[in-house]
Amino acid sequence: MKEGVAISFHVPLVDISAYVRDGSSVERAAVAQQVDAACREVGFIQVVGHGIAASVIQGLTDAMDAFFALDLRAKKAYRTPPAVNRGYTPPKSESLSLSLGVEPANRMNDFFEAFNVGAGADDYPHVADLPQPDYADNVWPDIDGFEAHVSAYFAEAGRVARTMTRIFADALGLEPGFFDRVTDHSLDVMRMNYYALPPGTDVRLDGDLTGMGEHTDYGIVTVLWADQVRGLQVLGSDGSWNDVQPADGALLINLGDVTARWTNERWMSTLHRVKPPVIDGMIERRRSAAFFHDGNVDALITTLPTCVDPRHPDLYEPTTIGEHIAAKLAGSRAGRRNDAAVRESARVLASRSVGGAGEGIRTSSGTVRS
Numbered sequence: 001m002k003e004g005v006a007i008s009f010h011v012p013l014v015d016i017s018a019y020v021r022d023g024s025s026v027e028r029a030a031v032a033q034q035v036d037a038a039c040r041e042v043g044f045i046q047v048v049g050h051g052i053a054a055s056v057i058q059g060l061t062d063a064m065d066a067f068f069a070l071d072l073r074a075k076k077a078y079r080t081p082p083a084v085n086r087g088y089t090p091p092k093s094e095s096l097s098l099s100l101g102v103e104p105a106n107r108m109n110d111f112f113e114a115f116n117v118g119a120g121a122d123d124y125p126h127v128a129d130l131p132q133p134d135y136a137d138n139v140w141p142d143i144d145g146f147e148a149h150v151s152a153y154f155a156e157a158g159r160v161a162r163t164m165t166r167i168f169a170d171a172l173g174l175e176p177g178f179f180d181r182v183t184d185h186s187l188d189v190m191r192m193n194y195y196a197l198p199p200g201t202d203v204r205l206d207g208d209l210t211g212m213g214e215h216t217d218y219g220i221v222t223v224l225w226a227d228q229v230r231g232l233q234v235l236g237s238d239g240s241w242n243d244v245q246p247a248d249g250a251l252l253i254n255l256g257d258v259t260a261r262w263t264n265e266r267w268m269s270t271l272h273r274v275k276p277p278v279i280d281g282m283i284e285r286r287r288s289a290a291f292f293h294d295g296n297v298d299a300l301i302t303t304l305p306t307c308v309d310p311r312h313p314d315l316y317e318p319t320t321i322g323e324h325i326a327a328k329l330a331g332s333r334a335g336r337r338n339d340a341a342v343r344e345s346a347r348v349l350a351s352r353s354v355g356g357a358g359e360g361i362r363t364s365s366g367t368v369r370s
């Protein structure tokens with residue numbers, strides 16, 4: 001961060017209703033233009049006009065509350081092996097920074113717990129022989145209404161993700177069906193995150209606690225519902241970490257590495273992490289649900305020709321979405337450091353050398369605290 005230069009950080013708010021409700025081409029062009037600017041400058045957007053009913057979001061949060069309130073032993077019955085990205089993840093069993101090849105800053109695993117659901121082979125009956133465990137079946141906890149509520153929100157988050165890719169196609173000047181071809185059997189996973197510590201835990205003894213380590217999301221686009229408790233921090237282009245809290249009724253949208261690769265970093269997969277504030281030796285409980293729209297396992301990502309020119313040489317070798325995601329998951333879920341994420345890890349290490357452990361965090365309104 002440059003000393004004494006206050007560059008304010010702001011996550012743009014965009015109303016996408018022109019795409020949700022088939023607005024005029026002029027209205028849609030205005031939305032696509034705002035999304036392009038947000039994707040170039042920040043990589044995070046807040047969207048309103050997404051059309052998800054408040055009751056569907058309430059159903060999701062009720063289901064999450066009911067599950068995470070179970071005791072640890074009951075929750076652990078829903079664990080799956082690391083290669084199967086479904087079911088329960090206990091606290092301190094994953095380290096997100098390993099997904100991009102960097103050891104966690106505090107040498108400890110992240111304290112979030114999570115429950116994952118995703119699209120299985122049965123959701124894509126038009127495609128034969130989808131590989132396992134990429135398209136694994138879900139495990140569902142034995143809680144009244146959990147599956148129905150979570151599935152209802154999952155379907156809606158998927159609709160919003162697909163709406164975003166229609167906007168992306170327009171914003172990038174691609175043919176309208178560009179993303180349909182690479183997402184007709186998309187690897188879609190939703191991680192419901194819960195950040196809390198058992199009552200009585202002395203958080204001071206745990207040092208520099210990390211809710212979720214710094215990472216970029218892996219796929220095309222993430223639709224993130226988060227409650228308004230502070231904790232999510234996003235890395236600004238000046239190397240500062242900034243608190244981000246969604247506006248009332250807004251969903252956060254952020255770009256993943258697949259989009260950074262396609263666009264040759266015209267659009268970035270922005271680094272983010274979760275550090276819940278410690279107040280009077282306690283952590284305020286925080287919840288989020290990240291819907292990852294990652295694309296077809298067999299889709300080849302090659303840099304878009306419109307994003308390469310003499311001033312912007314091609315930064316990436318082609319790879320499939322399946323290979324890319326597998327290397328990331330082996331890092332976060334199985335602790336196998338991903339050494340292929342050279343460009344993302346360089347950004348993390350640069351941010352650490354700028355800030356160090358006790359760096360000032362800027363709030364979304366631009367004030368600095370430490």
Ligand SMILES: O=C(O)CCC(=O)C(=O)O
Nearest residue numbers: 191193226232274288290
């Ligand atoms: O909890 C949050 O707000 C962020 C979660 C996140 O980044 C993720 O699940 O990938």
Ligand SMILES: [Fe+2]
Nearest residue numbers: 216217272290
């Ligand atoms: Fe994330």
